[in-house]
Amino acid sequence: MSSETQKILTTDGIPLEESLKKAEKKNKIKAFLLVAPLLLYLLITYIFPIGDMFLRSIDDKMVTKMLPKTFKAMEQWDGKDLPSEEVFEAFYLDYRILVKEKTFGKLATQLNYEKNGFKSILKKLARKQKKFEEGNYKEQIMKVHKRWANVEYWRAIKRRAPNYTYAKYLKGVDMYEDENGKIVQVEESRRVHKKLWFRTLEIAFFVTVFCFLMAYPIAHLLATLPMKYSNLLMICVLLPFWTSLLVRTASWMILLQQQGIVNDFFVWIGLVADESRPEMMYNKTGTYVAMTQILLPFMVLPLYSVMKTISPSLMRAGKSLGGTPFVAFWKVYFPLTIPGIGAGCLLVFILAIGYYITPALVGGASGTLISNQIAYHMKSTLDWSFASAMGLMLLLGVLAIYWVYNKLVGIDNIKLG
Amino acid sequence: MALPKYTETHYRIWHYFYLLICTCVFIFLIAPLFVIFPLSFNAEEFLVFSDGMKRLDPDAFSLRWYHDMIYGTKNPWGLAAKNSFIIAIFATLGSVLLGTVAALGLSSRHMPYKALIMAILISPMIVPLIISGVAIFFFIAKVGLAGTHLGIILSHIILGTPFVVITVTATLSGFDHSVTRAASSLGSDPVNTFMKITLPLILPGVISGGLFAFVTSFDEVVVVLFLAGLENTTIPIQMWTGLREQLSPTILAVATCLIVLSVLILVTAELLRRRSERLRGINR
Numbered sequence: 025m026s027s028e029t030q031k032i033l034t035t036d037g038i039p040l041e042e043s044l045k046k047a048e049k050k051n052k053i054k055a056f057l058l059v060a061p062l063l064l065y066l067l068i069t070y071i072f073p074i075g076d077m078f079l080r081s082i083d084d085k086m087v088t089k090m091l092p093k094t095f096k097a098m099e100q101w102d103g104k105d106l107p108s109e110e111v112f113e114a115f116y117l118d119y120r121i122l123v124k125e126k127t128f129g130k131l132a133t134q135l136n137y138e139k140n141g142f143k144s145i146l147k148k149l150a151r152k153q154k155k156f157e158e159g160n161y162k163e164q165i166m167k168v169h170k171r172w173a174n175v176e177y178w179r180a181i182k183r184r185a186p187n188y189t190y191a192k193y194l195k196g197v198d199m200y201e202d203e204n205g206k207i208v209q210v211e212e213s214r215r216v217h218k219k220l221w222f223r224t225l226e227i228a229f230f231v232t233v234f235c236f237l238m239a240y241p242i243a244h245l246l247a248t249l250p251m252k253y254s255n256l257l258m259i260c261v262l263l264p265f266w267t268s269l270l271v272r273t274a275s276w277m278i279l280l281q282q283q284g285i286v287n288d289f290f291v292w293i294g295l296v297a298d299e300s301r302p303e304m305m306y307n308k309t310g311t312y313v314a315m316t317q318i319l320l321p322f323m324v325l326p327l328y329s330v331m332k333t334i335s336p337s338l339m340r341a342g343k344s345l346g347g348t349p350f351v352a353f354w355k356v357y358f359p360l361t362i363p364g365i366g367a368g369c370l371l372v373f374i375l376a377i378g379y380y381i382t383p384a385l386v387g388g389a390s391g392t393l394i395s396n397q398i399a400y401h402m403k404s405t406l407d408w409s410f411a412s413a414m415g416l417m418l419l420l421g422v423l424a425i426y427w428v429y430n431k432l433v434g435i436d437n438i439k440l441g
Numbered sequence: 442m443a444l445p446k447y448t449e450t451h452y453r454i455w456h457y458f459y460l461l462i463c464t465c466v467f468i469f470l471i472a473p474l475f476v477i478f479p480l481s482f483n484a485e486e487f488l489v490f491s492d493g494m495k496r497l498d499p500d501a502f503s504l505r506w507y508h509d510m511i512y513g514t515k516n517p518w519g520l521a522a523k524n525s526f527i528i529a530i531f532a533t534l535g536s537v538l539l540g541t542v543a544a545l546g547l548s549s550r551h552m553p554y555k556a557l558i559m560a561i562l563i564s565p566m567i568v569p570l571i572i573s574g575v576a577i578f579f580f581i582a583k584v585g586l587a588g589t590h591l592g593i594i595l596s597h598i599i600l601g602t603p604f605v606v607i608t609v610t611a612t613l614s615g616f617d618h619s620v621t622r623a624a625s626s627l628g629s630d631p632v633n634t635f636m637k638i639t640l641p642l643i644l645p646g647v648i649s650g651g652l653f654a655f656v657t658s659f660d661e662v663v664v665v666l667f668l669a670g671l672e673n674t675t676i677p678i679q680m681w682t683g684l685r686e687q688l689s690p691t692i693l694a695v696a697t698c699l700i701v702l703s704v705l706i707l708v709t710a711e712l713l714r715r716r717s718e719r720l721r722g723i724n725r
Contacts, residue, residue, distance in 0.1 A: 055549035059558060062542070063558060065539060066562065068580075070599050260467045260471040263707055266706050267474060267699070274680065274684055274688070274696055278477070278693075281488070378571050380663055381663065402575060412575060416572075
């Protein structure tokens with residue numbers, strides 16, 4: 025029918041529909057231009073560097089670049105018996121350059137990650153190769169040390185041929201690829217990371233539970249008290265929230281120390297003897313107590329803002345219809361607070377899972393989390409690719425939690441203070 | 442919360458039990474902050490209440506740790522405070538500027554891909570700090586700004602903007618757009634409209650977002666630990682080193698000052714929130 029009716033025109037003679045579309049487009053561009061500076065800034069300084077972390081974590085070009093001729097020659101080698109003379113010659117030529125440039129130490133470190141015992145034989149080779157005669161390099165190299173005649177070591181070199189590796193990710197869950205390319209667990213005594221992942225999850229989970237159990241009653245009290253009292257009590261929640269994290273951690277260090285006030289109190293009420301004051305810091309207890317107190321406001325605020333919107337007449341209605349106060353609470357009030365519970369738990373869990381400062385200060389050896397391990401590799405061992413790999417595994421976990429949460433409660437249901 | 446007279450006994454008991462639990466939780470929340478306060482006036486070097494303090498003996502209290510904080514010879518607190526304030530102020534300005542402009546665009550109903558862009562803009566708040574720290578460190582080191590004030594300011598802008606974006610979009614959600622249309626129909630250009638109409642109305646949101654950004658930067662340790670050299674040490678870094686090595690009472694003096702600062706910020710934030718609610722016509 026529209027083809028027959030005359031199109032509505034603006035005063036300029038352009039069809040109204042077109043003119044509106046144009047205006048709409050102009051508005052779109054205007055809005056986008058306002059967002060663009062921040063978006064661009066974050067993409068460059070934040071989002072791309074996270075991508076860069078991924079590239080770093082799988083990058084393994086270093087060895088490949090150091091031994092180009094060797095890897096070229098190795099393409100023909102099936103890896104069963106000792107490689108042929110060409111491989112030995114290529115390796116000798118590559119290694120001579122590294123010795124001349126004095127970078128062979130880096131190669132030794134890298135290959136030693138792959139198989140123990142490389143460091144000493146590479147050093148010995150660096151000394152001996154100066155006197156090498158031309159030709160028959162296979163024999164000459166094998167004479168330097170008997171390990172050079174061991175095919176395992178040549179296989180180890182070949183394993184480093186690809187430009188990319190997922191070895192760091194395997195290392196993050198205490199696994200590695202053995203000589204035959206099978207993925208196996210490291211020996212029991214060296215399985216540190218898996219334990220850390222589980223401990224991180226455990227601490228984050230229990231801190232969330234403790235926060236929820238403590239926050240629910242006080243959020244309820246804050247939401248039901250008359251304004252003039254609740255405002256005063258709200259300060260108790262907001263003041264810790266605005267106070268420096270380090271100040272709060274410091275105060276827990278004072279409270280929990282062996283001669284500290286909490287222990288004094290325990291002795292005073294006769295819970296423990298003066299001589300056997302328990303160690304409450306530098307272990308899991310310290311991490312639990314301090315993290316729960318620090319993260320508690322993040323649970324109280326979303327709960328409070330949801331509870332504030334629930335009309336008290338609903339509970340009264342429940343009771344007047346014959347429910348006991350407990351039934352009325354459980355059937356009417358509690359279900360209405362679920363968006364707040366979801367938001368609070370999500371917030372606290374995600375903050376707890378990436379916590380670094382507090383566990384490092386009060387956690388000791390048994391209370392540290394995966395983020396402490398990441399920081400350790402960033403600052404002490406300088407194994408940045410491993411730190412990146414673990415960071416990304418943590419990030420993946422966090423994103424998975426968001427996804428599950430979105431499926432269960434819906435991200436739009438989040439309400440923040 | 443007074444109970445009606447007809448309440449049965451076991452509900453009455455339950456009610457008092459509930460109040461007791463609440464009291465305990467409130468003490469758990471706030472008491473740790475009050476421990477620091479008296480101990481920072483301790484005349485002795487130990488971090489426990491001395492017998493003199495328990496007797497309220499005036500000689501057991503002193504200001505020596507405050508004196509040490511300000512005039513102590515080996516103390517880096519002066520430099521740290523200066524750095525912290527410079528970094529936090531510039532980071533806040535950057536966050537507020539970028540964040541407010543972006544929030545204006547985001548609140549427009551014409552904004553395409555709103556959900557995706559919002560997710561990107563607030564991602565620094567959602568991603569665990571340690572991961573942000575690693576990523577930001579790689580970027581800042583790559584552009585050669587590690588160990589400079591500028592590098593730390595740039596990284597704190599990243600961490601601060603989500604707060605500004607969130608508070609300002611929240612303020613704008615109750616914003617009556619007809620007032621800006623009225624202004625333009627009366628011949629005002631967009632910049633003038635923004636400065637004279639929009640900004641004064643959203644100012645409480647902008648300032649409280651700025652406060653969040655300020656506190657985030659002022660209290661930030663993880664990224665600075667990766668980035669800072671000796672000359673850009675900040676208060677949190679000094680506290681971190683102090684707490685790791687040896688808990689000295691001087692740290693408590695600094696902590697007390699920080700608590701006072703946070704009380705000031707809390708009061709400002711509360712006043713702003715009330716003002717903003719009044720302006721938006723939300724009455725409780």
